[in-house]
Amino acid sequence: MLCTTGKMNLLSNLMRHCPLRVCCHEILKSNLCSSTVLRKKRKSREEKKMVVAPAVNIQFKQNKTIDIWKNMTISELADATKIPVDNVLEIIGFIDGADNYSKPTSIIENISMLREITKKCGFKSNMIPNPNISKQPSDKYIKDAFKRPPAPYNSTIPRHPVVTIMGHVDHGKTTLLDTLRNASVAKSEFGAITQHIGAFIVVLDNGKKITFLDTPGHAAFTTIRSRGAQVTDIVVLVVAADDGVKEQTIESIRMAKNAKVPIIVAINKIDKPMADIERCKKMLQTQGGLDLEEFGGSVQVVQISALHGTNFNYLIESILTLAEILDLRSDPNPPAEGVIIESKVDSHKGKLATVLVQRGKLLNGSILVAGTAWGKVRKMMDHQSNILQEANPSDAIQIIGWKELPQAGQEFLQVSSDKRAREVIDYRLSKSIEEKQIEDSVHILSKLEEHNKEYKNHLLEKRNHRIYRRSKFSSVYQEKLLKNRKNEEKEEIRLNIVIKGDVIGSVEAILDVLETYESDQCKLDIIHFGIGNVSVTDIEYADAFQAIVYAFNVDVLKDAEESAHQSKIVIKQHNIIYKLIDDIKDEMNNSLPPIEIEDVQGEASVLQEFLINENKKKIPVAGCRCISGTLKKAALFKVIREPDEVIYRGKLSSMRHLKDEVVTIKTNMECGLRLEDTNIRLNPGDKIVCYTLREQPQTINWETGF
Numbered sequence: 275m276l277c278t279t280g281k282m283n284l285l286s287n288l289m290r291h292c293p294l295r296v297c298c299h300e301i302l303k304s305n306l307c308s309s310t311v312l313r314k315k316r317k318s319r320e321e322k323k324m325v326v327a328p329a330v331n332i333q334f335k336q337n338k339t340i341d342i343w344k345n346m347t348i349s350e351l352a353d354a355t356k357i358p359v360d361n362v363l364e365i366i367g368f369i370d371g372a373d374n375y376s377k378p379t380s381i382i383e384n385i386s387m388l389r390e391i392t393k394k395c396g397f398k399s400n401m402i403p404n405p406n407i408s409k410q411p412s413d414k415y416i417k418d419a420f421k422r423p424p425a426p427y428n429s430t431i432p433r434h435p436v437v438t439i440m441g442h443v444d445h446g447k448t449t450l451l452d453t454l455r456n457a458s459v460a461k462s463e464f465g466a467i468t469q470h471i472g473a474f475i476v477v478l479d480n481g482k483k484i485t486f487l488d489t490p491g492h493a494a495f496t497t498i499r500s501r502g503a504q505v506t507d508i509v510v511l512v513v514a515a516d517d518g519v520k521e522q523t524i525e526s527i528r529m530a531k532n533a534k535v536p537i538i539v540a541i542n543k544i545d546k547p548m549a550d551i552e553r554c555k556k557m558l559q560t561q562g563g564l565d566l567e568e569f570g571g572s573v574q575v576v577q578i579s580a581l582h583g584t585n586f587n588y589l590i591e592s593i594l595t596l597a598e599i600l601d602l603r604s605d606p607n608p609p610a611e612g613v614i615i616e617s618k619v620d621s622h623k624g625k626l627a628t629v630l631v632q633r634g635k636l637l638n639g640s641i642l643v644a645g646t647a648w649g650k651v652r653k654m655m656d657h658q659s660n661i662l663q664e665a666n667p668s669d670a671i672q673i674i675g676w677k678e679l680p681q682a683g684q685e686f687l688q689v690s691s692d693k694r695a696r697e698v699i700d701y702r703l704s705k706s707i708e709e710k711q712i713e714d715s716v717h718i719l720s721k722l723e724e725h726n727k728e729y730k731n732h733l734l735e736k737r738n739h740r741i742y743r744r745s746k747f748s749s750v751y752q753e754k755l756l757k758n759r760k761n762e763e764k765e766e767i768r769l770n771i772v773i774k775g776d777v778i779g780s781v782e783a784i785l786d787v788l789e790t791y792e793s794d795q796c797k798l799d800i801i802h803f804g805i806g807n808v809s810v811t812d813i814e815y816a817d818a819f820q821a822i823v824y825a826f827n828v829d830v831l832k833d834a835e836e837s838a839h840q841s842k843i844v845i846k847q848h849n850i851i852y853k854l855i856d857d858i859k860d861e862m863n864n865s866l867p868p869i870e871i872e873d874v875q876g877e878a879s880v881l882q883e884f885l886i887n888e889n890k891k892k893i894p895v896a897g898c899r900c901i902s903g904t905l906k907k908a909a910l911f912k913v914i915r916e917p918d919e920v921i922y923r924g925k926l927s928s929m930r931h932l933k934d935e936v937v938t939i940k941t942n943m944e945c946g947l948r949l950e951d952t953n954i955r956l957n958p959g960d961k962i963v964c965y966t967l968r969e970q971p972q973t974i975n976w977e978t979g980f
């Protein structure tokens with residue numbers, strides 16, 4: 275609401291300009307205030323008149339009609355009437371029940387109120403639909419593009435299987451893929467040259483096809499997990515017959531099972547003299563948890579030699595049989611949908627992406643969106659560089675025509691036009707900025723929380739230390755403290771790392787593998803990851819969190835190298851994923867404190883306690899017999915009371931044989947032992963163990979994470 279002075283100023287202004295003075299006097303009479311108030315305010319009105327009242331020439335009752343609409347704002351009304359917004363607000367101040375409309379942004383949702391205000395401004399009104407409605411973001415109209423709902427079964431047709439090869443390092447995945455790829459080239463009419471596009475299709479004599487994904491197996495699974503999209507239909511698990519089930523064999527089985535993708539086992543290298551097929555099968559059953567067909571389960575096993583191409587026909591047959599059982603089908607009608615398998619910038623062809631079509635027919639000229647990238651299909655090619663006019667479900671093809679490079683793992687969708695693609699991208703970009711802001715604040719909050727926790731632990735540690743020093747080294751208390759400390763340490767130990775890689779596929783593959791290495795002893799914290807050479811920013815991240823930088827297939831920029839040197843940040847470069855993972859595992863092991871191992875030197879049994887006088891105090895001495903090993907005075911001792919309670923840990927202040935102070939006592943010798951803590955009383959039957967401490971490095975058991 276306007277203050278009375280404001281109203282006065284406006285009124286005086288109106289009176290000067292308004293031809294209907296009576297009307298204004300009426301307003302004055304009915305809405306404003308009594309003559310007493312007027313008199314009181316006159317002085318100040320006169321003073322402020324020139325300053326507050328804008329010099330406007332409002333032509334009231336000009337009978338002009340303006341367009342108005344529901345939810346018009348005060349400033350929109352000011353624009354329509356051409357009255358300065360301050361004056362419109364002042365006019366509103368005279369209207370009963372209009373108190374809510376006190377700002378230029380106030381929305382007038384009440385239509386009769388809107389008409390009243392327009393009338394008071396001296397205009398007639400013409401009601402029109404809100405012209406801004408198409409410009410306003412609305413929750414009801416989401417500009418994103420989505421997958422279509424699944425097609426009914428009877429409008430789908432069979433499609434060929436998409437297969438991923440997985441297995442332990444060096445078990446023959448690449449050799450198998452190479453032999454299959456070469457076979458597919460040899461079969462082609464022109465014997466075209468294959469190029470690596472991340473996938474290839476094998477066409478059989480009977481016309482049946484199989485698409486093999488030639489990306490690292492893990493990358494294909496990352497896609498499944500991150501997008502919820504089923505990229506691969508079947509996993510061929512390669513196990514070397516001379517090596518059996520190994521760590522990454524188990525990991526591959528776990529990933530396939532998690533993604534609910536069926537497995538066919540290819541026992542490879544059967545040509546090798548050390549090949550032990552039966553041992554392999556047993557290991558797959560017991561360690562891998564696979565129910566093999568010949569033991570009554572459903573997992574097919576094929577024995578092959580990837581090097582010599584032995585039994586490839588059986589492998590192909592097994593894949594086709596399983597595909598038939600899986601009844602793989604898809605909707606053949608446009609628009610197309612699928613997944614980006616790989617993407618890169620080619621120096622000749624520009625931005626290229628290998629995509630797997632999962633649904634619909636993809637034609638030249640189609641407009642595609644993938645994440646925040648879009649493009650128009652200018653050219654489609656297979657792995658033999660054959661130009662294609664169309665691609666169908668389960669086909670893996672290379673596409674040229676991207677405006678921006680899409681990322682591996684993203685789903686692509688066909689949209690109706692360039693305009694629609696831009697609308698989707700704009701929407702996704704604005705949403706991703708919002709999401710990034712939320713993510714950043716969550717990250718900061720969680721880091722703050724962690725910091726608070728660490729600070730609390732620090733206080734706890736300090737407090738424990740104070741109590742520890744004050745206490746009389748009570749052995750029971752020491753035991754408890756040791757236990758507490760172990761628990762606290764458990765919470766605190768973490769390895770912080772930064773990961774940089776050459777392409778998104780490899781970074782995702784690394785992240786995916788790391789996800790499977792969880793340990794309660796040491797938390798792995800990936801504080802930052804990305805694509806490209808290691809830069810100063812990466813070093814800054816690492817410095818802030820005291821992290822190690824892992825560079826996969828990328829270089830370290832010169833200034834980043836200097837910055838790392840100055841801030842003593844370790845950068846480790848690798849070009850084999852498993853070596854990098856092993857290195858991280860080693861670092862995790864190294865960050866664990868060594869555990870203390872007690873090496874028992876000898877044991878004594880307390881026969882009787884003697885109390886000797888010393889400085890008017892009675893000091894207990896244990897009369898013992900050494901029952902095993904040797905007691906060494908310089909070592910540590912613990913006293914164990916039945917049933918199994920350690921009541922003292924510490925040193926001896928004296929060790930005597932008869933009257934002599936000695937440094938060792940051998941088995942069967944009798945002795946008098948005096949503990950450093952003279953408050954500990956001893957009972958016959960107590961056991962006194964002499965031990966030394968040895969530090970032993972800890973290693974994490976990856977099977978259990980402990």
Ligand SMILES: Nc1nc2c(ncn2[C@@H]2O[C@H](COP(=O)(O)OP(=O)(O)OP(=O)(O)O)[C@@H](O)[C@H]2O)c(=O)[nH]1
Binds near residue numbers: 545
């Ligand atoms: N004798 C024999 N050697 C094989 C066979 N298959 C693969 N090899 C050899 O085993 C070694 C490793 O094969 P790769 O195909 O590179 O194994 P991989 O699983 O792809 O290894 P990574 O890419 O390191 O994970 C190579 O020296 C191959 O020649 C086979 O059937 N018989």
